[in-house]
Amino acid sequence: MNLTDATLILLLAERIHGTDEGVREAAKSVVKKIPRGKRDLIYNVINSPSPLELVRHVAQNLDT
Known part of the structure; x- marks a missing residue:
C-alpha cells in the first residue's frame, strides 16, 4: 500500500461514513500499512479534532 x-x-471513508469517527478508524486501519516516511498525513488525520474536515480540505486541494 x-x-x-x-x-x-x-x-x-469520508464519503461513505461521513463522520469523524469513521474517518479516524479508517486512518487507524491503514497507518501501519504504509511506509514510515509517508505516515505524517495519516497521523494528522488520526490526531485531528475534526478529521472529517481535514480530509475534506485534502480533497479540495488534490489538484494543486
Whole structure:
C-alpha cells in the first residue's frame, strides 16, 4: 500500500461514513500499512479534532 491508496481510503471513508469517527478508524486501519516516511498525513488525520474536515480540505486541494 502506498500513500495514494491510503488517501483514497480516507476519501472513501469520508464519503461513505461521513463522520469523524469513521474517518479516524479508517486512518487507524491503514497507518501501519504504509511506509514510515509517508505516515505524517495519516497521523494528522488520526490526531485531528475534526478529521472529517481535514480530509475534506485534502480533497479540495488534490489538484494543486
